[in-house]
Amino acid sequence: MPRHRTKGIPKAMDSSQSAPKEPVGLLVTAELEEALTACKKKVERIAKICRATNRKFRDSEFDLENDPISCLYGVEVDEEKVDQAPDVRRVSQIFENPKFFADRPSSSDINQGALGDCWFLSALATMSTSPGLIEKLCVARDEEIGVYGFIFFRDSQWETVIIDDQLFWSIPKFEELNGDEKKLYHNDKDIYNSIARKGGKGLHFARSGTAGETWVPLIEKAYAKLHGDFASLDGGHMSEAIEDLTGGVSVVFNTADILDPSRFWDEVFLRANDNTHLFGVSFGVLDKTRSGDASATVQGLMGGHAYSILRVKECRGKRFIVLRNPWGDSEWTGRWSDGSKEWTGEWLQVLKELDHEMGDDGEFVMEYSDFLETWETIEQTTIFDSSWVMSSHWLSFPPKPLAHAWSYGEAVFYFSLPKASTAVIVLSQLDDRYFQDLDGLVAHNVEFAVYNRSTRELKGESVSARFWSRSVSCQLQLEAGDYAVYPRIDRNQYKPSVRI
Incomplete structure (x- = not known):
């Protein structure tokens, strides 16, 4: 029985009110304050107990050292991988002087590791363009004890996740090296440990590009624990990750469907600069059967891979978009790419206007016309401030037979507005990422009127x-009155490969 819900978010104040606009952040719901308080208290309680017993925090629910296979793969484990679990080290063992935030979070902090979660890391990179938003994710922490408390928005409510500071590590112990490898370090274990076994370069999964900074791998670990294991993060959509991190609402555009590109730039795309709308882009996996080139790209860009939009700006009559690859390298090689022939004379001065520096750091510039020609999908997530309120209702019902026509009428949701308001209406399914090893082969498609x-x-x-x-x-812009939401739900007996 599929379970669906509507989430109406009517704005609490109309345009005639002049109350000061608060910064966007986490969606305010009835449970938010409760989740924040509970998270802080739990971290404080754990830290107090650990200090009393003179030990660091070890999370028995998600213990990377004692139960690595479950933390990596969850329910569905490939037997060939059982003996291939990476090493585990604590943050204090990895870094000489670790800091959760070394400076204000930025997209340059994020580098993808040995996990297909570019969609999640692109979400973090995109969120870093909104000042103060990343900082809201970690509610409480005690870095000396190694305990961190996060909250995430799951199926219309806030949930607390507590983790320790154990991280998977990919560089072997000195004793595991062969003779030739040991010679490179003069057969000296201390030299090897001080050079190879220190610093973020050895982290198995995501890491920060800033020395000693820990927020990137720890948020990734907390998100993995929320879903049960790291494998559950393999493939996804950037906009869904931003929703989980903020409680925002996403919409997806196909670039081929844009009627008037200039209007889209003015009415939609320029919102990327106001911190209330976050954008990401992608295109499908390239069919390499004809060319036989397994490394084929679209002028340096990977198919089936999520990229963040950091900034958009019109400079000297041209429209530019600054994007980033979560890998921290592998950039666009077309017009206006780093070092391209377009960057000559007066145009070099535009780099400062775009706040862009050349270098193989994953960040690159595209002109709007090339952007529309290259990308297939644009994901936009709206982030809400505290002037919005949310009402949500879940409904469970038996679906019609698979051969039944796709039509309205299976369910109906009602809501009322006491006065004219902007409203965002959402129809959502339960997030099957939490039980993807157990959810069978049926997929559901939803629409509503x-x-x-x-x-x-x-x-x-x-x-x-x-x-x-x-x-x-x-x-929608709705007048005061009573409204009905009619879902239209279809299903098919297969699991489409739509995640990237």
Whole structure:
């Protein structure tokens, strides 16, 4: 029985009010304050006990050292991988002077490791463009004890995740080296440990590009624990990760569907600079059967890979977008790429306007026309401030037979507005990433229409550029009155490969 919910977020104040605008951040719900308080108290309690017993915190629920296979793979374990678990080290063993934040978080802090979670890391990189947003994710921490408390937005409510500071490590112990490898370090274990076994370069999964900084691998670990294991993070959509981190609402565009590119730039894309709308892009995996070139790219860009949009700006009559690859390297090689022939004379001065420096750091510049020609999908997530309120309701019902026509009428949701308001309506499924090893082969596609109950006038429909999405939504300007949301739900007996 699929379970679906609507999440209406009518704005609490209309445009005539002049209250000061607060910074965007975590979606305020009835449970948010409770989750924040509970998280802080739990971290404080753990730290107090650990100091009393003179030990660091070890998370028995997600113990990388004692139960690495479960933490890596969860329920579905490939027997060939059982003996291949990486080493485990604590943050204090890895870094001489570790700091959760060495400076204000930025996209340059993020480097992907041996896990296919570019979508999640791109979400972090995109969120770093909104000042103060990343800092809200870790509610409480005691770095000396090694305990960190995070909150995530899961299935319309905030959940607390507590982790220790154990991290998977890929560089072997001195005793595991062969003779020739030991000679490189003059057969001296102390020299080897001080050079090879220190610093973030040895982390198995994500790491920061800033020396001694720990927020990137620890947030990744907390997100993995939320889902049960690291393997659950293999493949996904950037916009869904931002929703999980902030409680925001996402919509997906196909670039080929844009009617007026100039209007899209002015009305949608420029929002990337106001910290309330976050964007990411991608295109499908390249078919390499004809060329036989397994390393084929689109001018340096990878198919089936998520990239972050950091900034958009019009300079000297041209429209530019600054993007980033979460790998921290492998950039666009077309026009306006780093070192390209376009960067001559007066145009070099534009680099400062774009806040961009050349170098193989994963960050690159594209002109808007090349951007639209190259990318297939744009993901936009709206982040809310405290002037918005949320109402949510879950409904469970038996689906119709697979051969049944795709139609409205399986369920209906009602809501009322006491006054005219901007409303964001969302129809969502339970996030199957939490039970993907057990969820069978059936996939559901959802859409909805919104009607005024008095006039029976259609007010709007959901917008989605792809099937089988976790949620669909629309934003409407509604008058005071009573409204009905009619879902349309289809299912198919296979699991589509839509995650990247």
